Amino acid sequence: MRHSLNEIEAMSKRAARGAGLSWGLSEEAAKGTRWLSAFGFPGAGLLADLLEMNDRIPSIDVSPVSLSAEIWHAPxxxxxxxxxxxxxxxxxxxxxxxxxxxxENVSIPLLAVPFMGGAALRLGVPVAAEWDGARLATDGRQLCVQASPEALNADHVAKLVFSAPAEMEGRREPLLRADVPDNDWDRLSAFAHRTFAPATEESRLRGAGAGLSDND
Incomplete structure (x- = not known):
């Protein structure tokens, strides 16, 4: 089904929050999913894959141990x-x-690429990401892609290298809407529904048309 980028961002944010991510990271995940979708990538499906992969896993277990280390890795x-x-x-x-x-050992590397945009805008120079079979670069507004379909859809890479400044070759034009398979939308919806508080007797009684009344 075809969705607007606003719809994709809103659903992605609710899904990420439902999966237990902080509000701040949920917002970043949603913006990143929108960004990937705008350039023709299956952002919603990739986000659903990641949320299922890391469901119930504490964030500290999949975070870099040290940002000052020569090579970043997670526990x-x-x-x-x-x-x-x-x-x-x-x-x-x-x-x-x-x-x-x-x-080292990064899951679904394409989901990290949108964050290069913020870094590129902050630095004022293009930033590139490379892993086996793929190289992508952005200046924060445009995206350049040199990669095989298999590399772009990788669910795990042994090494992911970011570099700056970077050359911009192989530009992609952004879109205003994106196709999201119904199955991927449903998977995000399942996580989004976790954000809804379970009904209580009090909330049911306060619901529209559900109040008790002695006026017959």
């Missing part, structure tokens, strides 16, 4: 691309100073 050897990406954006100056930031 479980399975780093969340959302947390890694947000950390990269926060470490933009470090990225420019060092030239590269290397991460």
């Amino acid at each position: 479980t050897r399975r780093m969340s691309p959302l947390i890694a990406g947000a950390s990269l954006s926060d470490s933009a100056v470090r990225l420019l100073d060092r030239g590269t930031i290397v991460m």
Whole structure:
């Protein structure tokens, strides 16, 4: 089904929050999903894959152990691309100073790519991400892609390397709407429904048309 980017962002935010992510990270995940969808990637499906993969896993277990380390890694050897990406954006100056930031064992690396946009805008230079079979670069507004379909849809990579400044080659044009398979939308909806508080007797009685009345 075709959805507007606003719809995709709103659903992604509720789903991420329903999966237990903080409000701040949920907002970033939603913006990233929208960004990927705008460039023709299956952002909603990739986010659903990640939420299912990390469901009930504490965030600390899939976060970088140290941002000052030469190579970033997570305790479980399975780093969340959302947390890694947000950390990269926060470490933009470090990225420019060092030239590269290397991460090991990252899940669904494409979900980390939107965070390069914030880093690129902050630094004023393009940022690139590379893993086996893929290279993507952005200046925060445009995206360049050189990759195989298999690499773009990878659910895990042993090494993900970010670099700055980067060359911009192979530009993609953004879209205003995106196709989201019904199954992917349903998977996000299942997480989004977790944000709804379970009904109590009091809430049911306060519901429209559900109040008790002695007026017959």
